[in-house]
Amino acid sequence: MAAHDALASVMARVTEQWSAAVAARELAAAGVPVFPVIPGGKRPLTEHGFHDATTDVARVESWWRDSPAANIGVPTGAASGVVVVDVDVHGPINGHGAMVRARQAGLVNGWLLLVATPSGGTHAYYPATPGVQQRSWQAARAGIDFRGDGGYIVVPPSAVDLGGATAAYRVRQVNPGPASAIDAEGLRNFLDPRRLPRRPREGERVQGRGDVGRLAAWVAVRQEGERNRGLFWAACRLAESNVPASEALDVLIAAAGHAGLSGREVSTTVRSAYRTIGVLPSPQRGSQPARSDAPQRGSVRSEPLVFRGLA
Structure with missing residues (x-):
């Protein structure tokens, strides 16, 4: 070389x-x-x-x-x-x-x-x-x-x-x-989200930087009305895979910002996802809830999540 x-x-x-x-x-x-x-x-x-x-x-x-x-x-x-x-x-x-x-x-x-x-x-x-x-x-x-x-x-x-x-x-x-x-593959996944894999099955874990990059790329192209829901779902997958909340926030904040969410919205939704999975303690009374288009606590288990482009 x-x-x-x-x-x-x-x-x-x-x-x-x-x-x-x-x-x-x-x-x-x-x-x-x-x-x-x-x-x-x-x-x-x-x-x-x-x-x-x-x-x-x-x-x-x-x-x-x-x-x-x-x-x-x-x-x-x-x-x-x-x-x-x-x-x-x-x-x-x-x-x-x-x-x-x-x-x-x-x-x-x-x-x-x-x-x-x-x-x-x-x-x-x-x-x-x-x-x-x-x-x-x-x-x-x-x-x-x-x-x-x-x-x-x-x-x-x-x-x-x-x-x-x-x-x-x-x-x-x-x-x-x-x-x-x-990271050429990470860049490709960001630019061309059509290459994203299927949604992981129940109990399946995110594996390595490539999967994390694909999740971030998918979040980046969510449209209004599905942005918080998609961010919440991706954050849940990271929480289930034992990715620390601070690292998940670092990964998702730029992607969700590209989709149109503010840093505060991203932080609120990611923390909500981690609490749902049981990684973070529940918030104290009076704390700010996630936006209305975000899934409510527990919905990741009770309702099948279907997202365009992930099949």
């Missing part, structure tokens, strides 16, 4: 005066595999695409002598040491809104660098997780793609033709502090 900071260090030095040939040579010399992409486009020039990527400087120089206007492709995942969250802007789809929500939920922090794309989108680079295969995926409705193992990106100073006008990839910001790996 190439060191992720090798790519970032080269990208931090790219200027408008650099040609693609210079940038490709610098990347290869730093240990980042590259391959040529058609001038003005995103399709590989080589027969086997990103599988032909190399750090052989002589080979790289030969490619760009033959096609000096070629763009630069870099395979993502273990090959280059980086994975990329691709925020797309295309027609009615604008992924920036989804990226803001993911950032508020704490799912996209720790990036290495941000690159502005020709279409008005953003590439956010993260270190690949050593020893873990992170496959590429798409969340089309959210306008977000993930480029991991089995994918590639076009990097600065490459440029594409947008209907007669040429626009370049530009480094927008380099993170001067420490970068961290991204």
Whole structure:
């Protein structure tokens, strides 16, 4: 695996005066595999695409002598040491809104660098997780793609033709502090709740971060009238699985906030759920009840709960 900071260090030095040939040579010399992409486009020039990527400087120089206007492709995942969250802007789809929500939920922090794309989108680079295969995926409705193992990106100073006008990839910001790996599956579950599992059966427990992330993602898309009920149900599942109330609140507050609930409403509903399961003591007389659309104490046992999107 190439060191992720090798790519970032080269990208931090790219200027408008650099040609693609210079940038490709610098990347290869730093240990980042590259391959040529058609001038003005995103399709590989080589027969086997990103599988032909190399750090052989002589080979790289030969490619760009033959096609000096070629763009630069870099395979993502273990090959280059980086994975990329691709925020797309295309027609009615604008992924920036989804990226803001993911950032508020704490799912996209720790990036290495941000690159502005020709279409008005953003590439956010993260270190690949050593020893873990992170496959590429798409969340089309959210306008977000993930480029991991089995994918590639076009990097600065490459440029594409947008209907007669040429626009370049530009480094927008380099993170001067420490970068961290991204939970790609957690992000996918947040952006695409259709991938949620069925509702657990009676007595079944929430297992690991993946299930917790899916519960939070499901809560985040509840509509008015079902928000508190859905939050209550999810909090009950966490309580039954012995997740501490403070951790449950940390997990659910951003998700429920995205659904439109205030922090106070979230805290009240989560505590109500934990009291129902018997983890917390009953409140003293005069304490504030949960909102009227939240399930009442005991309803999690007496009434079957059916939620759209969880079947």
